[in-house]
Amino acid sequence: MKLHGMTLSSLCIVLFAIMSLTTQAYAEQEWSGLANGDIIFQDRSGPRSEILKRASGTSITHVGIVRPTGGGFYVAHVMPEHGMFEEPIESFIEKGRGGRYWISRYDGLPYPPDENHPAVASAYASHYLAEYDTFHMPGNEALYDAEFINVVYGENGVDLGEPATLKSLGVRSESDLTTLFGEWEAHPVCQSRKLSAQDCRAELMDFEILTPASIAEDEELELVYTNAR
Secondary structure, three states: OOOOOEEHHHHHHHHHHHHHHHHHHHHHHHHOOOOOOOOOEEEOOHHHHHHHHHOOOOOEEEEEEEEOOOEEEEEEEOOOOOEEEEEEEHHHHHHOOOOOOEEEOOOOOOOOOOOEEEEHHHHHHHOOOEEEEOOOOOOOOOOOHHHHHHHHHHHHOOOOOOOOOOOOOOOOOHHHHHHOOOHHHHHOOOOOOOOOOHHHHHHHHEEOOOOOOOOOOOOOEEEEEEEEO
16 A cells, blocks of 8 residues: 555654654653662552551652663562562653652762772672561671662761661551561571560560661752652
8 A cells, every 4th residue: 555655654653763863862752861879669568668658658659769771771670589680760660550650869979980880889789689588687798778878978077867666667566577488486586585476576666777768868969850740
């Protein structure tokens, strides 16, 4: 079939090229404000996220750090099934509920433009492929999402986020503890003192963890963009 001298296949090729250029231009515009070391927050689904959402009163339940590459922006973050890993920012955002995300920035760490942001450098030099910290214990090589951000910025003199006790976060039931820690009776806090399940549960109510929301609420950070409404 010809349309004013143009075959249907030729027309499809032209339309595809126009769509590709438009998509590329949109992506470049959307990410043009991103900076090396930006912190990206999102709302993830699942039982753990529901606990964090209930605790913080916000939709922020996961967090990662952004770095630019020759192939676009990537997000380094920590998940139970992967530990520390990275993925394209588009893939990261797609996994969030409704595609909502927030971008925050800390401007107090100057660095040469041809080098990585100091927190990003720490993430890859010291914590690349770190295992997930099931029990959320501070001070070991394994990490969880909010702790990862706190650690890589902390190694550069910036303390982000405020730990909170499980009790203050509204964690009460054994079901909540199982969601957060899995086999919570085996938590090091309890095992080191050989506590019974009942005493272990009581002890864990005073155990402190960092949440993505506590990082987002830190006064040192500036919210530079969100698509959440």
